[in-house]
Amino acid sequence: MFFNDGRKHLLAEFSDKEFNMRRTMHDRLQVFNNWSTLEIRDLRLQDSGIYTERIYLWHDGEVRDFSYNLTVLGGDSPLQVTAYVGETATLTPDLPYEYYKVSWTTFVKGKTILVAEWSQKEYNENPYFQNRLDGYELTLEIRDLRLQDSGIYTERIIFLEDGEVRDFSYNLTVLEYPPIPTPVIETTLDEESTDLCHLHCSVPSNSTNLRYIWIYSDKGTVTLYANSSTISVLLTDKPRGAQFFCLVQNPSYFATSALVFLYPCGE
Known part of the structure; x- marks a missing residue:
């Protein structure tokens, strides 16, 4: 697949021993290595862009995508x-x-x-x-x-x-931002009161531009608790058995982590 005019266009496809190519590039495309390799001949500047190869594995139905940024140069390097x-x-x-x-x-x-x-x-x-x-x-x-x-x-x-x-x-x-690994919620008692509990949501340190959304679910009712860049929240007066979730967001993905919270904290 190739990005052009804000849309993905199918360049070539191999399925059930049949091979189809995009008509406008038909005379410049070639495949080999059991159809897993695509060769583009007679390159032009407008061929520059993001190319994505999608492979379907027959033994377990897994789908894998591999992206390539092709830069076609003309004159001085950009x-x-x-x-x-x-x-x-x-x-x-x-x-x-x-x-x-x-x-x-x-x-x-x-x-x-x-x-x-x-x-x-x-x-x-x-x-x-x-x-x-x-x-x-x-x-x-x-x-x-x-x-x-x-x-x-x-x-x-x-x-x-x-x-x-x-x-x-x-x-x-x-x-695209890489997927966020599953975050982890840790609990600690407040130093001054056992009725207060701190929840801390952690993700790998190399993750950037993250936003943390805290919600809890009690008897099927879901409530927003905090919605900000805060990685930690302080909880009080929440019912026994309520589930707390930390949703971590970047511009491309969401990841979730759940904690069954027994009130008071640590009980």
Whole structure:
């Protein structure tokens, strides 16, 4: 599968000894190694993007996805920029700010499209990006990133002094956050009162941009207890046998952990 125009497109598929290829790339695709390897010949700049291979294992029905970020270069190598879904990517060259016109382009549906343009204090933005762009001086910011934003972005600058034209390319790779491992809830008694209990939700230290949502369930009724970036909560006056959950959220995934809480804490 390949991201283009904000959607996933099927490039090639092998199933039940039948092989199908996307018609527009039919003469440039080849498969080998028992159909697990895809080769793209006669590469073009617009072939850059995220390619995903989905494999179905017959013995147990397991599904595995493998993603590849293909960068097709032309001329000078583009600057590598990596960000995660939901974040903001900043594309900017290291240049003085004396210019006449700045334009940004990328590939959509195999064609070069204008992303944004600054000319004589006027600014135009392509509606394809749905008000997700910011621009200042020579910088382009793309907010609320999506996987399909991955690709080659080219900035063309026309300088005031001598009319020189310079192009700068950026290879933007947008990644999904990795899944969050199952968090663990730990309980500790309050030092001043045995009626108070601290719950602490922990996940691996390399996890970032996390949000913690605390809820409890009692006799089938679910209640929100805390909704913030707090990894610890203080509990009091909760019924015996209530279940407490810590939902951990990042921009791509949820993970849950449950604790059967016997009141008072530790009883």
